[in-house]
Amino acid sequence: MLPELNDLNTFRKALKDAPGPDDAAAQEAVERNGQLTKPPGALGRLEDIAIWYAGWRGQSRPQINSPQVVVFAGNHGVTAQGVSAFPPEVTVQMVANFEHGGAAINQLAKSAGATMTVHALDLDRPTTDFTKAPAMSEDELLVALRTGWMAVDPEADLLVVGEMGIGNTTPAAAIACALFGGDASEWTGRGTGVDDAGLENKTRVVTEGVVLHAGCGDGLDILRCLGGREIAAMAGAIAAARVLRIPVILDGFICTSAAACLDQLAPGALDHTVAGHQSAESAHAAMLAKLGKDPLLTLGLRLGEGSGAALAINILKSAIACHSGMATFAEAGVSDG
Known part of the structure; x- marks a missing residue:
């Protein structure tokens, strides 16, 4: 059961007190993996993924039947600084496209057999320009976290969170710089395709925001000062999944910043x-390396929406299908040497 989020400290405590994986189920999955009709390690990372998944679901022979994709949308006051190649109005237009099934994420979710929902967060009220003041108040952050927290279906057995928000690679870069240090230029990219002058401007904006909010506090404070509503909602959903022991596939740069x-x-x-x-x-x-996460796919995607993570659902499904569906040497009557 998810506790009700009445304040930010409740969120912090829920995350810190969240349960870990079922070690007994994971060990049983390890033992089963060693008995399957294949040479040891022949399925590479698929074997590791299956065991990891089994531990979090508490089942030595699990299945993936109910994957969920949730997309959050938000608008950013920092776009007034000219950090994106597209205007903020595109966020609203893309939400309508999601709702009518016309976006890439709709197709990828459908292909993976996942349900998909979209949550637009106050699109008519952008966050504050973080070069001037914190992007969100504590109450605004809590509302966004709660949106993500409540969006997770407790019956889901795998979660993907995606986003839509013109300009949101800028707050993602600022978050990364604030968390991991270094120069803003190391964390700032072209996003939707800004030119060299646009990249220089965007780097300036990230630098100003990080300097203004230096030492603002922990990860939630950094999210409040430099983030956005959809980024906070993704964080809320990922945290809720942790409490519910639902495995999560992370998407790209913005999701990873959350x-x-x-x-x-x-x-x-x-x-x-x-x-x-x-x-x-x-x-x-670089951000994945800081978090110790080795990506499943590298296909040059930069769309957001949860698209890369949704594409990887079928990788996990394949891993689980092999682990749970293959015969053991004894069942198949095959000599294991």
Whole structure:
């Protein structure tokens, strides 16, 4: 059961107190894997993924029947600084496209047999420009976290969270810079395709935001000062899945920035997650490395929406199908040497 989120400290406590995997189920999955009709390690990472999944679901021979994709949308006041190649109105238009089934994520979710929902967060009220003041108040952050928290279906057995928000690679870069240090240029990429002058401007904006909010506090405070409503909602959903022991496939740069805020809050906060892919956004690989996440796919994607993670659902399904469906040497009457 998920506790009710009455304040930010309740969120912090829920994440810190969240249960870990079922070690007995994971060990049984290890033993089963060693008996399957294949040479040891022949299925590579598929074997590791299956065992990891079994532990989080508490089943030595699990199945994936109810994957869920949730997309959150938000608008950003920092877009007034000219950080995106597209206007903020596109966020509203793309939400309508999601709702009518016309976006890439709709097709990928359908292909993976996943349910999909869309949550638009106050699109007519962008966050504050974080170069001037914190992007959100504590109450605004709590509302966004709660939206993600409540969006997770407790009956889901796998979760993907995606986003839509023109300009949101800028807050994602600022979050990464604030969490991991270094120069803003190391974390700032071209996003939707800004030119060289646009990249220089975007880097300036990230630098100003990180300097303004230096030392603002823990991962939640960084999320409040530099993030966005859809980024906070993703963090809320990933945290809820941790409490419910639902495995999560992380998407690209923006989703990973939300997850990184959780990682700063509590050791092991992301143990229930795998990286679905490494995006073409320049700093995504560095962020994954900081989190110790090795991506399942590297296909040059940079769309967001949860698209890369949704594509990876079928990788996990394949891993589980092999683990749970293959015969053991004894069942198949095959000599194991």
